[in-house]
Amino acid sequence: MPRSAVKTNKLSIYMIKPQFQRLEEIVNTTSDPVEIEGVGHFFYERSAPRAPAWLRSFFGSTLDSIDGILSSSAKGVLVVPVRDGDGTVHSALPFGVGRHLLRDDVTEERFGLKVVLNSVDPESLRSIDKTTLGTVPKHSREQMSREVNASEFGIDVDQDLLTAVTAKSLDERLGKMPSGKDALSLNVQVCADGIVDLLQHCLARYRSDEYKKTFGWIDQIAEVRDREKIAALKARLAEKLVAGDLTKIWMAVPEVVDWEDVQGFRYFTPKRGELLNDIGMESFLHRVDDRPITAEMLEDEMVYMISTRTGEWSSRWTAYRCTYAEIEHDGKLYILNNGQWYEIDKDFTDSVLAGYHSLPRSTTVLPDYAQATEGAYNRAVATSLGLCCMDNDPIVHGGGRSKIEFCDLLTPDKKIIHVKRYGGSSPLSHLFAQGVVSGELFASDAEFRRKVNDRLPDAYKLANPDTRPKAGEYEVVYAIISHSDADLDIPFFSKVSLKNARSRLEFCGYNVSLKKVGKVKPMRVAAAVAAEVPSVAT
Numbered sequence: 001m002p003r004s005a006v007k008t009n010k011l012s013i014y015m016i017k018p019q020f021q022r023l024e025e026i027v028n029t030t031s032d033p034v035e036i037e038g039v040g041h042f043f044y045e046r047s048a049p050r051a052p053a054w055l056r057s058f059f060g061s062t063l064d065s066i067d068g069i070l071s072s073s074a075k076g077v078l079v080v081p082v083r084d085g086d087g088t089v090h091s092a093l094p095f096g097v098g099r100h101l102l103r104d105d106v107t108e109e110r111f112g113l114k115v116v117l118n119s120v121d122p123e124s125l126r127s128i129d130k131t132t133l134g135t136v137p138k139h140s141r142e143q144m145s146r147e148v149n150a151s152e153f154g155i156d157v158d159q160d161l162l163t164a165v166t167a168k169s170l171d172e173r174l175g176k177m178p179s180g181k182d183a184l185s186l187n188v189q190v191c192a193d194g195i196v197d198l199l200q201h202c203l204a205r206y207r208s209d210e211y212k213k214t215f216g217w218i219d220q221i222a223e224v225r226d227r228e229k230i231a232a233l234k235a236r237l238a239e240k241l242v243a244g245d246l247t248k249i250w251m252a253v254p255e256v257v258d259w260e261d262v263q264g265f266r267y268f269t270p271k272r273g274e275l276l277n278d279i280g281m282e283s284f285l286h287r288v289d290d291r292p293i294t295a296e297m298l299e300d301e302m303v304y305m306i307s308t309r310t311g312e313w314s315s316r317w318t319a320y321r322c323t324y325a326e327i328e329h330d331g332k333l334y335i336l337n338n339g340q341w342y343e344i345d346k347d348f349t350d351s352v353l354a355g356y357h358s359l360p361r362s363t364t365v366l367p368d369y370a371q372a373t374e375g376a377y378n379r380a381v382a383t384s385l386g387l388c389c390m391d392n393d394p395i396v397h398g399g400g401r402s403k404i405e406f407c408d409l410l411t412p413d414k415k416i417i418h419v420k421r422y423g424g425s426s427p428l429s430h431l432f433a434q435g436v437v438s439g440e441l442f443a444s445d446a447e448f449r450r451k452v453n454d455r456l457p458d459a460y461k462l463a464n465p466d467t468r469p470k471a472g473e474y475e476v477v478y479a480i481i482s483h484s485d486a487d488l489d490i491p492f493f494s495k496v497s498l499k500n501a502r503s504r505l506e507f508c509g510y511n512v513s514l515k516k517v518g519k520v521k522p523m524r525v526a527a528a529v530a531a532e533v534p535s536v537a538t
Contacts (some may be wrong), residue, residue, distance in 0.1 A: 006189045012099075013184040013202060015091040015108040016079075026079055026090060028103045033079075039046045039192055040080035040090075043101055077101045078192075080516070082199045091199045105217065105227045110218075112180030115202055116165055117211035117218070119178065123149045124168035126177065131161040133337070134219065134494050135282040152372075156188040158352075158496050173201055220348040224334065224341040233334050233341055234295035236327050241285065241293045250328035251281045252422065253305070254317050254338055256430060258489070260373050270313035272305040278421075278483065279303055284319060298323055324491050335492050344492065352492065355499040362477045362513035364415055369481045370520035372421055378408045387411055388460050391419070395451045397441070406438045406452050410460060414474045416442075419517070421481040428480065428494040432501035435476050443471050444506045471509030479515040488516035 020026050023033070023041060035039040049070035055063060063069070074096030081088045092102055100510035124147035132138040142153050147168055148366065164181035177186040190198050211218070224230055240249060267287050278285060284303075289299055307314035318339070325336040333344040363411035367384065371377040375392055382389035389408040394403035409417040416439070420431035441448040449465040456462075462469070478498070482488055490498070502512045 003270075006191050006194075006311070007190065008189050011186050011188065011190070012094055013112070013186070013199065014092040014094070014182065015111040015203070016092055016104070016106050017108050017207065018084070018087070018089050020090070021088070023079060023339050024108050026092065026103060027101050028079060029101050029422070033282050036078075036192060039196060040078055042076060044076040044098070045101070045310070047074050048098075068352075073097050075101060078195075080196060080199055082196070082203050084203060093195070105225075107182055109225055110222070111180055112182055112184035113163070113218070114180070114211060114427065115174070115184045115205045116167060116178050116180030117215045118167050118205045118208045119166075119171040119210075120167035121147075122167075122214040123147065125150060125153065125165060126155050126258075127164075127166040127179070128155070128162060129164035129165055129181065130155060131223070132156070133159050133161065133342070133496075152407050156500070158220070158348075158500055159493070160360075161221055161223060163216070163223075171205070173198065174205075174521055183368065196267065220345045222343045224343055225437060230341055233327055233329060236329055237325055237336065238294050240325075240327070241281070245287075246281050248489075249281055250324045251279045251284055251303075251322045252324055252491075253279065254321050255315075257305065257315065260375065261308050261314065263306045266304045266306060266313075267319070268301055270306065270316070275306060279322060280483070281323070287401070295320065303323060326492060333448050333492075337491065337493060349492075352495050352499055355491075355502070356495045359498070359502060360416070360513045362475070362515040363477070364411065364417070364477055364479075364515060366479055366512050366515060366517050368518040368520045371420075374408070374421060377400065378419060382409060387417075388457055393455055395448065395455070397445075397448050397451060404438055404441065404448075405434060406442065406455075407435075408479075410456075412459065415477050415517075416474055417477040417479055419479045419481065422490065429497040431478060431480075432494075432497045435478060436504050438473055438503045439471075439476055439505050439510055440508055443469065443510075472511065475511040475513055476505050477513050477515050481517040481519060483519040 025342045027043045029043050029045060031045055033043045035041050049072045052071045055069055064099050075098045076095040077098035078093040080091045080250060082091050127143045129141045166179040169176055169178050175186045175188045220271055264277055265279050266273050267284055299318055301319045302316050303319055303322050304313040305315040327334045333349050335342045367381055369377050378391040390406050390410060391408040394405050397404055407416045408419040417433055418435045446466045453465040454463050505512050
């Protein structure tokens with residue numbers, strides 16, 4: 001058929017993982033396929049017109065007298081073998097709701113995304129899907145009214161997973177505006193007669209490394225969705241737990257919480273058992289008793305946060321969701337964060353770790369944490385060491401009337417200290433962001449400095465808040481409260497957030513440092529709290 005006579009068809013193209021070669025491994029149907037000579041096999045399930053579900057569920061019997069309101073869900077998928085070097089891979093093209101005929105976990109992840117990124121103008125992106133990583137990943141879709149580059153979407157290449165993109169094609173065979181995620185979506189003048197050549201071309205575009213020139217950062221972090229790989233990672237996690245090897249395995253509250261309203265935590269049940277000040281993998285495993293330690297057990301058992309105000313549980317999560325783990329497997333680093341596994345590129349890992357270890361540790365002496373809340377700790381430290389406490393005194397600033405805390409503690413020698421209890425990636429990311437926002441405003445915004453100055457005691461006041469301060473005279477200190485006796489370590493994604501925060505603050509001219517604040521051992525807490533003056537850390 002001449003190309004000019006072929007209508008434009010909207011196609012979704014999946015690549016099947018190379019290990020699946022037999023058709024019965026790829027398609028889940030009892031129907032016999034139709035072989036299309038020189039192309040492949042078409043699988044389908046018969047469909048029949050029927051009244052849509054909403055007709056009865058919404059209208060009841062009101063519209064029973066009306067004929068002809070029918071719908072039918074057509075379901076088909078074309079499976080085509082494609083040459084791949086000396087071997088063969090398969091492509092799958094679903095039609096209607098034919099995607100449901102494909103078995104789980106047989107399609108190649110990010111196939112469509114890589115084809116598109118290898119084939120489009122990097123300055124012509126129109127739409128993206130991204131996941132911003134943290135303890136609670138944030139999924140979003142953004143569209144632009146004109147063609148732009150990735151930076152105009154505000155992508156943070158160190159923390160955002162690019163999961164889908166639509167952009168202007170430089171490859172006429174892929175149509176004008178292809179979209180790619182796992183599937184490749186095209187509007188092209190191709191029918192069954194020409195599909196093999198197109199699929200061969202798409203495979204070649206997938207195998208290309210052209211995208212690395214502009215979009216190489218997409219390989220830094222990849223979400224793991226292969227069930228076999230996840231099962232292997234869960235098994236490796238369980239092996240380490242059974243062996244008592246808790247290196248790089250933590251438990252932490254998996255979201256930002258109001259610690260002022262935290263009476264404590266309980267495992268397994270909200271009503272009985274010891275009320276704990278914090279959660280941790282060691283204390284959790286100590287209370288597992290004789291139950292087998294498996295990932296499935298972590299997925300079944302609950303962690304309860306008990307409210308000071310009501311005495312009842314106010315939040316709960318599975319132990320698996322509270323577990324943060326960094327696991328080496330097959331020579332690669334994998335991270336469990338908020339119940340999701342991620343594969344981390346080695347070069348990216350090395351860069352982040354080098355940045356973390358090169359960050360200066362603050363020489364500022366801060367007492368151990370022995371209070372019930374961060375606020376009580378900050379007030380006690382300010383009293384015992386003669387510092388200025390600015391915790392819980394937000395400054396209303398900006399067009400949106402945002403509330404911004406300048407810091408938690410300010411020292412006479414210009415150390416701007418931000419304090420946070422360790423609680424997973426998201427709370428620590430919030431800590432680092434707080435330091436960046438206040439630091440940048442303090443350096444650049446005279447109105448903000450005047451508002452800060454109004455809250456400072458006379459001994460701390462700026463001589464002239466309208467004059468830009470010399471940022472090099474200040475040190476931004478991130479003080480993280482940790483119960484561990486080892487050197488301070490934080491989750492990988494927190495290290496990424498800290499790396500970015502450090503870059504922005506140093507760009508403003510600040511010195512940046514990290515400080516570990518220890519926690520008083522449980523038997524000493526009551527006395528220390530009663531005195532409201534914690535002991536000084538050694």
